[in-house]
Amino acid sequence: MVVSNPPEDRIPVIVGVGEFSDHPKELTAGLEPLALMIEALKRAEQDSGAKLLKDIDSLDIVNFLSWRYTAPEKQLSEKLGINPKHAYYGPVGGESPIRYIHEAAKRIARGESQVAAITGAESQGTATKVERAKVDLPWTPFAKDAPEPLRGANYQKPMATKLGVAKPVTVYPFYEAASAAHWGQTPREAHRESGELWSRYAGVAATNPEAWIKKAYTPDEITTPTPDNRLIAWPYTKLMVANPMVNQSAAILVTSLAKARAAGVPEDRIVHIWGGASAEEPRDYLDRDQYVESHAQNAVLKVAMDLVGGSGRNFGAIELYSCFPCVPKMARRTLGLGSDVQPTVTGGLTFFGAPLNDYMAHAACAMVRKIRAGTKTGLLYAQGGFVTKHHALVVSKDAPKQPLAQDTNVQADADRNRKPVPTYVTEASGNGTVESFTVIYGRGGEIEHGVVILRTAANERTLARVPVQDQATLAFLMDPDKTPVGSSGAISTAGDGVLEWRKAP
Known part of the structure; x- marks a missing residue:
């Protein structure tokens, strides 16, 4: 033809x-x-x-x-x-x-x-x-009087908003953790890939006359937390998110x-x-x-x-x-x-x-x-x-x-190509398997809490908090050499009605 x-x-x-x-x-x-x-x-x-x-x-x-x-x-x-x-x-x-x-x-x-x-x-x-x-x-x-632009928190589920995972900087880490586990990477390997990739972006910006930041950062400068490069939502530092x-x-x-x-x-x-x-x-x-x-x-x-x-x-x-x-x-x-x-x-x-x-x-x-x-x-x-x-x-x-x-x-x-979507629930108990996760940090560099997306025993999906007091579970989530994705733990309900998750002993 x-x-x-x-x-x-x-x-x-x-x-x-x-x-x-x-x-x-x-x-x-x-x-x-x-x-x-x-x-x-x-x-x-x-x-x-x-x-x-x-x-x-x-x-x-x-x-x-x-x-x-x-x-x-x-x-x-x-x-x-x-x-x-x-x-x-x-x-x-x-x-x-x-x-x-x-x-x-x-x-x-x-x-x-x-x-x-x-x-x-x-x-x-x-x-x-x-x-x-x-x-x-x-x-x-x-x-x-002009319409306010519709942004993420306007249409996310109430629990996502309550747990602080209804804006880009706290949602994209879910894809980061899940995809790295899917590719067979340890968190350390995935973080290294991110740093090397971001360093290439920085190198191009350093030569672009219109760029806002013209410094060719090294991978380690990008991924290492410092007072000027604080962690925002695990595993992302300030130099790994949009400016x-x-x-x-x-x-x-x-x-x-x-x-x-x-x-x-x-x-x-x-x-x-x-x-x-x-x-x-x-x-x-x-x-x-x-x-x-x-x-x-x-x-x-x-x-x-x-x-x-x-x-x-x-x-x-x-x-x-x-x-x-x-x-x-x-x-x-x-x-x-x-x-x-x-x-x-x-x-x-x-x-x-x-x-x-x-x-x-x-x-x-x-x-x-x-x-x-x-x-x-x-x-x-x-x-x-x-x-x-x-x-x-x-x-x-x-x-x-x-x-x-x-x-x-x-x-x-x-x-x-989309597979069946699990039913989202707000009430659950028993064991929950980590589908993905992040840990949210305050502006002073302190951990506020962790958030996990879980699959229940009935293969339903839910959100759960890991409270800051549960240092063992938080350390488990952020182990650089072993992903928590796919791990099981106990689901409970806190006094404020929020589901919480604790790693298995």
Whole structure:
């Protein structure tokens, strides 16, 4: 079957990328997200070598949490003097920048758009310092009537919230422990892999002009707890989690190939969008079948590999989402890549910085520069929520062999591999087997308590606490040379009604 090439006004290409990092000399001189996005868009236009901002007919804004606006897509459009047919401000999700690029490309392929802009920004570094200093900012007034973004604790089970395992930094450790045990690693071996992987992210950030932290940390510096690198939730230290205290913005301009050439974009600036896929896990992590892999992650990465001949080794460069080490560790195994993988072109959410939902917009900028410099194909893999939302996108200097697909949701493939989900219960007794666990630390470095996900004798799932007084069980959980996953112990009910677990004698 011969596939005809689409006309150039239906071929989507990335033509401009722009980034900005705001390091104000005075606290109140820090820029708000709207101003940061405008700066990034101007830089993206300059990068393209053509006048394109006035022709934007599609605008997607990544959700920001450091400041709240009423209809930010309208406010930004007004400031730019544009009236796009498509103007969208999306929900929380670290995958959203890649999804928006992909959706913009599909609109161009359908003939609905010719110039699309994707942008986002955060000013959390300034906003946090200002709140602590109790001073006012000369920003657009905070929109108290705007909807509050829906975040994890809003939809997790009450016991998860009560035990402190309803936010990313305390949920991802469950995947870390379970996956390491599944791969046959001791906790020490898994921790070493995380440190070596994170050190590679840090090394790239050290050379990225837009990175927030430009230090090439060693694996031991990353994994060893110190007063400046405290444990947050076992086994993750501060240098192993995302750093949101940044002021950063990014913008990507996507046009049709016809528009790019008509506007005078130099050919060496043009990067083609080959395609990708999206899929999700159940929103509540306690409603999933297991914590050793993500079926949604596997499904979207398989589509990406199929676009380059079926192997992850065929990518010239990759960006694996890096909020916590378990995510790229799972992804590199699905891609068939070794432990020596170079997982980033950007620097990672710890070291480059994590402008909350917008990191992957920066990753797209870095990947475009990499492709322009001679790398043939690149993979952008993004993730959001609690290993929840997944999106992969393949970009290349070369034109794709097939027209851009419109049906890119692979949820059915993800769901097909899902095993039965255990019933969640809040009452249990008898023996419980550890499915996964973490230990939560206070800001002073002290242990607050442990949390275990258990399977009961009836194969039901429940959450239980390990109180700080039970030093023997806590030491058992954190033994670096033997995983507690799969171990049995006694379930009891404490005076406050919370289930507790103690290791078997």
